[in-house]
Amino acid sequence: MSQFSFLLERGHTSRWQFRKIVNSLMLSLTGLQTLLALIPLFWIVGYVILRGGKSINLDFFINNPKPLGEAGGGVLSAIEGTLIVTLLAALFAIPPGVLAAFYAARHPNTPLGVALRFSTDVLSGVPSIVIGLFGYALIVKPQGHYSALAGGISLAIIMLPIIIRTTEEMLKLVPPTLREGSLALGAPEWKTSLSVLFPAALNGIITGFLLGIARAAGETAPLLFTALGNERFDLRMIVCSGLKSHQNIFQIVGRLLEQPIDSLPLTLWQYAQQPYPERVEQSWAVALVLMILVLVINIFTRLCIEARARRLRG
């Protein structure tokens, strides 16, 4: 009997050792997998910085593109275009997004509230190219021409779910006592929402706006058939000629919005496909600008959220 128990004991320990080895092997494998997934991040960021940094200079930011084949020139039109289209998208997406978020935060369990959260989730999964087609069918086709307006609306649809989601989360974080206190003092619901809940959650809500803007600024597909791209877009000329002919601000803005417009991601895409090496080099520089824009906004918002979470906790 003692023999058997000895064997059993030995078999047991070796089995146990095997399990321990498997354990440490698989656990360290998960760490390796995490590293593996981070390689592309560092590779992309590093390579874009190195290669894009070479062809970036002041010219790049203050000049319009030169004709094909000539060296030099910049992407001013694309920078202006990105600003205009993204701002436009923010204007279209933020007010309805925030109001819908008030509804979702106030009535989370009504059928409409559940449907709203569900549809924002689903909307954020709709392919951006499909949204581009929608923007084309909704605005470009009836109007008969590509325009910055169509691009802005398409990007607004991309931003909308992000804004609703983050605003809703942030409104839910506001302590209910604030709301109850305001209501108990006799303030109506709308005043409570706008002058108590909204300011209390404002920091978080703004980070949501920024995340949405960062996402929209990097999107290409929705702009392909809406904003189209326009190398000759010249903000200064439109504004100056508008002022000279005594147009009011609405007419000038109208003229800005009714023509096709460039944006950084669109320019990158077009330049990367061209056979001219100087254009390809410029597309790396555009990638650098775009990446810095998007990553800086993201890092900044993460810092804000982190700081806020720490304050709420501590």
Add this chain to the structure above:
Amino acid sequence: MQKRKAVPEGWLLGRWCRFLKHGDHPWQGLILLMSALTLMLMLAIGWMLWSESSGARLEFGWGFLSTAAKPSWDPVNDEFQAWPFVYGTLLTSLVAILLALPISVGIAVFLAELCPPWLLTPLNWLMELLAAIPSVVNGLWGVFVFLPLVVAPVGIFLGETLGKMPLIGGLFLGPIPASGASRLAAGMVLAIMIIPTIAAVTRDVFLAIPDSQREASLALGATKWETIWQVQIPYGLSGILGAVILGLGRALGETMAVTMVIGNNSGGGLSLLRPGYTMASIIANEFAEAVTKLHSQALIEIGFVLFIMTLLLNTIARLLVWRVARRTPHETRA
């Protein structure tokens, strides 16, 4: 009574204010309207694509998507069959999922169970940054760096080994183009892009698993890995499945990066190592220069099919993830 008669205007104002609940009724109406508009947006996208593609639907019917022999895409003769693009989309997304799933689950396990707290925040950040890189930048890097350095050698290797095998050889029929532009390239770039999505959702699923499950397994003498593999993964399986489907939805609709690396050529047959098209990339390539009305309608119909596919996948994924989140509190209580 006396007071009211003295100031009739104020009385009227009071009635009016009470009628509007001091502005609450308009406010409720406003936020209700905005919510309803957001809901309608989904329907509007669907309806718009449906009605804009009516001509193509009437012309081709279900044959548009049929897998039948000799699919053709000929804008000059108005002959459109979309099956090769659907195939390209499904194949590249499948490759992306197969590559991304094991890595993402590993990352999720590391982030949720093992990671020391000081490393957690930076790692979560880096994952989010990876997700935030614009797709077109990914594509540019893919074309000029990733394809020649990684995809082309891998493709040659696959073509020489798996391509010679009897049953699955057709899938790996080489040679891969020298530039590396192929469906394999699209799958690999997509995998990089969907890893953060799948990892983040899977991590949340792991975090939602109640501690009682872990503790029970560890108390029975299981190692940490056995706890993860035999207890936590089965417990969170539907959530992980949801994460995969979510990633699949992302992969199906991804446009720019795929368009840049897939080679955009419809003569690729079935092989993974040949260039092809996906549904999104054919739209991105041809829509702005659509030749005929039927051509653009056929492209919109492809967009409609893509929309429906991602809609279904996202709905299923959200339901699965919600189920894990909803089931968990009850079980902790019990």
